[in-house]
Structure formats: structure tokens, C-alpha cells
Amino acid sequence: MSLPALFQEWFFSKGWQIYPHQLSLISYSKKRISHLLIAPTGSGKTLSGFLPSLISLSNRQSNLSADTKNKAEQTKRSLHTLYISPLKALAVDVHRNLQTPITEMGLNISCETRTGDTRASKRNRQKSAPPDILLTTPESLELMLAWPEAHTYFINLKAIIIDEIHTVIGNKRGDLLSLSLSSLRNVAPDATFTGLSATVAAPEQIANWLAPEADKVAIVAPKIDKKMELEIYCPKINKIPFAGHSADFAVTDIYEMISTHKTSLIFVNTRAQAEILFQSLWKENSNHLHIGLHHGSLDASQRRKVEKAMSEGSLDAVVATSSLDLGIDWADIDLVIQVGAAKGTSRLIQRIGRAGHQLGVPSKAILVPTNRFEVIEAVAAKENIKKGKLDSLHEYSGSLDVLAQFIVGRAVSGAFSADDLYQQICTAPPYRDLHRDIFEQMLEFVSTGGYALEHYEQFRRIVKGIDGLYRLTNRAVATRWRMNIGTIVETSTLKVRFSRGPALGEIEEYFIQSLRPGDSFIFAGRVVAFVEIQKMHVIVQPTSAKEPKVPAYAGGRLPLTADMSETVRHILQSTEMHDSLPNQVKDWLAIQKNYSKLPDLDSLLVETFPRGERYYLVAYGFEGRNAHQTLGMLITRRMERAGLKPLGFVATDYAIAIWSLLPVSNPAELFSPDILGDELEEWMAESTMLKRSFRQVATISGLIDKNIPGTQKTGKQVTINSDLIYDVLRKYQPDHILLQATRQDSARGLTDIHRLATLLTRFENKITHVALSRISALAVPLLLEVGRESVMSSALETMLEELEYDLVNEIS
């Protein structure tokens, strides 16, 4: 396979050599075979994806000029390549990068972006005069597919490129994209699919997702030996904290690291951590380094500013959250610092790949664990990277709420036959096992709500005509669908600003609700004081306070992956590996080993001990925070029933601790897997978390409207709370399709019942109970977490009881 002369010259002028994997992609495209490129960041992945299209479009150009220069023919272009990115910012960045080859080779190729931010006039023009290459997002694609003229618009489409494909697989956004792609296959039969993915454990899983017949997808996975210099930070003088996520003990050293490198990228896990670390670094900043801040809550214009400064090389360091995980190329970064555990190997590799982004340059990274468990996790991550053990995706079937949204979309685009639509949906890999019965229920839901009540017939929104095709009965449905499209149900956010001046960013409403006027908190890199809420804006003012009164808000916390937790268990079990740990941590584990036991791979360690007036039970499950939270809920209910008087619990990624007034003598009974039967059902019925899941399901499926920022409830408007709908549906129609969808969701996500079930069945009859007379070394971090966690809303009942005595005069 050789490159056209024009392209060869261009590569030569750049001093580059074309990679073999780039050539294979060109070859597969020519043969019209869909393909998947698995490569680490910095391997020219995005350019690889576009090369075949650029070549094919440049050929068209030379054919045309050889032709009679038919101007009309030349202007009447149709869409050739569609690029889909999970991030708006990435689409914009790729657009900028594509300009380089296009201008430098003098190609007559038009390339444009289309996202939620694109001006209406430009969007209209794109509809009548499409560019050759269109860069878009999954949501914008779904909207385009609902055009009545989608058929003609996409008919000549030759290439569909899906970037960072690994980030959408196994979530609702991916489900919607997968369904959109099934429509695209119908309207663009000639197109080949190109998937671009970071390194993953099982490329076949991604190939499976990309096309219904995975064996027809060629996997290109070049062996690229990206060198990594990975170091785990250990403080020389300070002690590594037992618990918490504060990097204060390491700030001086982190500052030292960024001073001795050209440009550093500092990753943290939550926005709160980012704000706090940014503050502390500025306090250290005696050398006047340029340090920036980047996270999802900041205003887009502020983020763009930091990104620009970063690419110009005018910043020495940026403190960032996952908002900088993907895409965006900055070749100059020579150090990545990960503060706190990255919680997953694949994510860590992606972050480390940000340093020395070009091939041949080693990526240098320093991990800064912020507590002792994280030290072990850091060692586990290093171990996994060394062995190439990446996180695997678990089996997943498509969400039902997304299906409902998609069906409305198809109705918006025109008449459809139920048989054809069902068959098409089954070609979307997450829905390949969808039962016809579930599909029919969903169709009924979309049409009438699917309630077991007769007089809903009058509300049909989709009717079947005599031709057997379904049609929309009410155009207002289409408008509403367009307004509510997408799978990201944001918790309501408010813009933060000074009384005069631009917006600083956005903050979750629930955080603000906990504040009183005058309370100070850190936002956008400064300490501000809350003044008031005006319309949809949070008004703040500068304050002289150095320390914020309210610590910060959490957000963006991800649980430890299953593969990571296995390695953590392995390290704990193998004492020979403890030598590689810092002395502080090694000693800590030695004390645990002598006094109690170390957790291992074959059993579930459960410790019990008295402390103060209470009895504690600690179980080291290592299945992630969400699964542990659910476990805590279920176990305390069991203890309640057994009369053990449980008082509370705390859950972390590694373990749960439960305290009660009476001691637990036989923990094995508490942990038997039958807890996942009726007791789980009962708990789900009352759980506020299930109500939260239901809110999401009801929004995505179109039962209730999304919270649209900028609109505010007026005195007249009265919205219906999704909790009320949940209660009524559960009471009168517990098998309703949306309740089925809610239960399906609860298997993962916040309740993570999937991983909880794995844990309980794996260790059935394999509980190691150690009864102690006082707290063990490993339990210390957990008990320190007590009181740190905010009280959940279900505890409000208890608080109301207190209110009865403390605050108001109870009525008798």
C-alpha cells in the first residue's frame, strides 16, 4: 500500500514517516472493511482515522479538475465523512488540527463542526450545503437523523469515524450512539466504520460494539512500546495520612516537582480536590510560576483560556480533573502528577500518556497517594501497568430509557413499521438480545404511557395507520423530544458570578442549598462568600477569609475497578511485595498482620471489636464504594431485624464499617447471598437512591422534562416531582416498564448490585471472622472517615425527629 505523491511529500516535509498502522487503515478503507484502531495517545491516532478520507477526497478533487470543471457539480457536495466525538471540546480541537494537513497540502476539502454550540444560521447552511467532513457529537447526530430528509443527506456518506470509542461503551450515551449508528447503517449503506480507541484489555469487545457482525471488523493494534517512567511519591518527613483525600502533606514536594519540570499536568479525582490543591499550590508559589485550573464546573470560556495558554506553553502547571482526560494534544507536557488514586488502570494510562505525548518520548509520571490505602492502590496500578493488565468491560445490555427516547426520535423522522424498527434496534449491539415483548411495551409506553388503565386510548401519540405504519399524531411531541434529547441528566446547576462581572462557572444546586449567606467556599480558584441566589445565578463576593468555612463539594468520584481491586488484594496477601511499599505503610501492614489478619484473595475478612460504647464490624470487600454502600444498607437492615441495634455505617472503596449497640457474634449469617432476594427488593422500594435512578429514567425516557437551565419555575407553573410518580407507579403498577428500567439501572451505577452479588457469592461460606478486643490497624482509616461523609437524605427522618425536640413545639 503506498501513499499518493502529494501525501508522501507532505509527510516528508514534516520529517515524519508514515506508520504501518496508518497504511493498514488506508488499505481497509479502500476495501470498504470497517476497522478498529487500538493505540495509545500520541500515536497519530486521529490523523490515522482521517487519512483515508483525505486521500479519497483529494482524488475526487483531481478527477474533478480533469473534468470539464463543472462548477455546479463541484459546489453540490454531499457529506463524505462523519466524525463523532464524545466531547464537544475534542471535536473543536480535531477540527483545528485537521486544518494543518488540509492547508499545507492545498486540499479543497471543507471541514466543519456541528455541536450544541453551533449557531443556528450555520446549522441551517450545513443542512442545505453539507461540508465534506462534519465533526459532531452523539446528541447532534441523533437530532440530524430525525430530519425527514436524513435519507438523502447521508446517502453518499463514505466514512464514519468514532473517536475515543472506549469511553462510550457500557453507558447510556453509548447506547444512544449505538442506536443512532443502526439508523445510519440504514441511510448510509456504503459507509465504512472506523473506531479509534485507547488501549483496552479486550479489543474484541469494542469491535463487537462497533458493528453487528464483529468478525467483519478488522482490528489494528500496533505494538507501540510507549516508555513510561512511573514513580510513587513518598514524603521524606511528613506522615502519609491514614484517611481522607487531602494532598496538603505533599504540597511542598509537588511544588518542587513542577518547579523542576517545564510543564506539568496535575490530575486529581474531584473538583473539590482540584480547587483545594490549586489554592495550596498558590500559597507555596514563591517562584511566581504560572499555575492554572481546569475542571468541569468552570465556565467554558475560562476553560478555553486555560487550554489556550497551555497549548501556547505559557503555563507551568495545570491542576485538572477528568475534564482533561481525553484527546486534546499538548506535546510539551513533560510531567504528569496523579494526586490520589486513579481508581482504574486504563484511566491512569490515559492520563500518563498526556506527558511526552509524542512517540519515542517516554511519559514521566509521579503518583501521589493521599492516604495509606491509596499507597497500596498506587503500587497495584504500577503492577498492572507493568504486566499490561488493563480494566475489562463487563457484559452490558442496553438501557430501556434510552430505547424509549430513540423510538420517539424515529417517530419524529417519519412513519415506521414496528417490525422494521425492532429488527433495526436488534442490530445495535447493546440491544441484540432485546425481547420483542419489551420492545412492544416500550412502543406502548411511548404512545400512551403504557398504563393498565383503559381510558388512555385517547392519548395515543403514535398511531398505526391502515398501511400498518406508525405515525406521530402530535407535532408538539417532536419539539419536546428535541429539547430533551441526550442521556446526561445533570443535577440542576446554577451559574456562579460576582454581582458585577462574568460567570465564574457552575455549581450544583444541592451544594448551594446547604449554605447560608456569608458562608465562604472555594470556587474557581478563590475563596468566595455566598451572598444570595438571584434567578438562576449564585451571587458571591470576594472575601478576605483565607480558609473557606465550608470545605467543598464532592462530585465526580468513581469507584475502584474490579481488576484494580484484585491486584490490591493480591498485594495485601503477598507479604514479599510489602518490601516495595514505603516504610510507614509497610509497618502499618505488619501491625495488622500481627494483631489481626491481612485480607487475601480467598476469603472475606471480617473484624469485630468494641470501641467506646459501641460494637464495630469491619468487612474488607474491596468492591468499590457504591457496592459497599448498598451492602451497608442491607446488612444494617438485617442487624436491625436481629435486634443488634445498628447505629450507622461508613463505606469506602475498600471496606465498610458498621457500628451497633450490641455485638455481632456470627457475621457469616449477615453476609449470606440470600440477602440479595426479598430484602434487596424491600430496600429498593424505600431507597432514595432508587428514586434518584427513577428520576433519571423518567427524564431520559421523556416522561418528565429535563431541567433546562435558565428557565425558572414561575408562581403559576407547578411541576410534578418524579418521587410522587415513582410512589404511585410502584403502588398501582409495579411491573411498569419504567420500573423495570429502574431496576435494570440499579444493577450498576449508584447501587452497583452487580458487583455486590459477585462479592457475596464468591465468598459464600468463606468468611474469615477475627474477633478483636480493640481496633485493628486497617480499620483506623475507616473510622476516621466517620463523620466526614455527609448524611444522606434518608437520614432526614431522624433529623425531623430531632427537630421535634430541638426546634419547634410539637403539637400533641
Place this chain on the structure above:
Amino acid sequence: MTLPPTDNSNYQSHQSNTQKAEITFCNQKFWLYADGSCYHCASKTLIIADLHLEKAFSQSSATPLPGYDTQETLLRLENALNHAIIERCIFLGDSFHSARVAHTLASFYKDKLLALTQSKNIVWVLGNHDPSLPNFLEGLQCDEFYIDKIELRHQLVTDSTDSMEAPLQGQIIGHYHPKAKLRLRAGSVTSKCFILDKTRMILPAFGVFTGGLNIKHMAISNLFSHAPELYFCHKTKLYHIIDVANLCK
């Protein structure tokens, strides 16, 4: 975290354990109930505002909401009618979510409603959602009604600024669906409530699918010249809140 009590009180709203409070409003004795109903002791009259029956059926472009709300609201009503010896029942407007759904009420619900209101003196005060009501509903239909010298109406007379001022003889209205958000040490809790000062009282919405308007909203706060007090309805309990300024947000 602290554990919540393990009761399941969400689903017991129709059982007769609704808490009540006795108040004196305009020299008259009233009982306020946690379900949002209000009983005038002297005339044995139960007053209920904003049932919004058939609300789920009233949306057109949206996916229809589950219509079990009417069933549930009627269950609540049945329970409320057992609170005391009730000779008269006044519905304070917006009893139906729209005039259309009132006319097309399914016969099952029609029968149920008629059975409930049978042998009672019924007054349908008309609201903005139901400016007219079908004839099959027995009883008096009117815009305002008086008990003693207290005026009962759905909302203030629109376009009249003097009505914002405190009524001379006392007034009971619905319409606003008052709710309050209490700030507690652990967070906040929101629920519907009665709000009243010396001469004006707003009843909470009784219907199951009725959202609410925060009592701090100007539309409500402007109606009270004196510091109002609240009766906060939480599940089956009622809490008297005097220090509204500090407790609510």
C-alpha cells in the same frame, strides 16, 4: 451516616392516623390535618383545596403520566372525610385539573366521587383550572363562600391591588400550593404546609400530583403583612413552625 427508621410510612397515607392541630383563626376554632385538609368546628365543615383530579391526563405533548393520581387522591379524600363528623364539604377550587377532564371523567371515578360526597352538603368553589364544572356534580358552584364572616375563595380577585392587603374579616384561599423547605442540621426537607397570619390562611394542595411553590416566593410572601406561621405537613405528621425566617429557606 445515621440510619433512618425502618418504617414504611410512605404507603400508609390513606390510613386514619393523620395528625391534627387545633388553631384559632379569626376567633373561630379550626382543626388542621397533616393531609392538608382544614375543619371548621362550629359548622362541621371540611375545607379542601386544589385536588387537581385527572392531572395526569391533562398533558398533551408529553408522555402521559400514570393516571393513578385520581385514584390515590380519591383514597385520600375518603380518608379525610372520616376525620370528624362532617356535614359540609367545601372544595376550594382547582378540584379538577381542567374543565375538559372534569367533563370526561371516567365513570368509575365519577361513581366513586358521588358516593363520597353523598349525604353531605357540597360546595364547589371555582378555580382558575376549573372555571366551570359539569352538572353531574351535586352541590353549589360559586366563586366565593362565607363561613361566619370569613371569606373562602380559590385565589385573590385578579388585577386588584387592594386584595393584596390583609382582608378585614379573614380569608381562606388555596391556589398557591404552599410548600416550605426547612433547614435542619443534616440538610433540608421540603413538604407542603399551611401558612397563615391573623387574617389570611392559605391551604396546601390536597391532590397527589401537585407540586408546590416555596413560601419564600414573592407571590406568597407578599400576601402576608405580619410574620406568618406555618403548619408543616410531613407524611402523617404536622409541625408548628413559628420562626419561619430562620428555619425556612
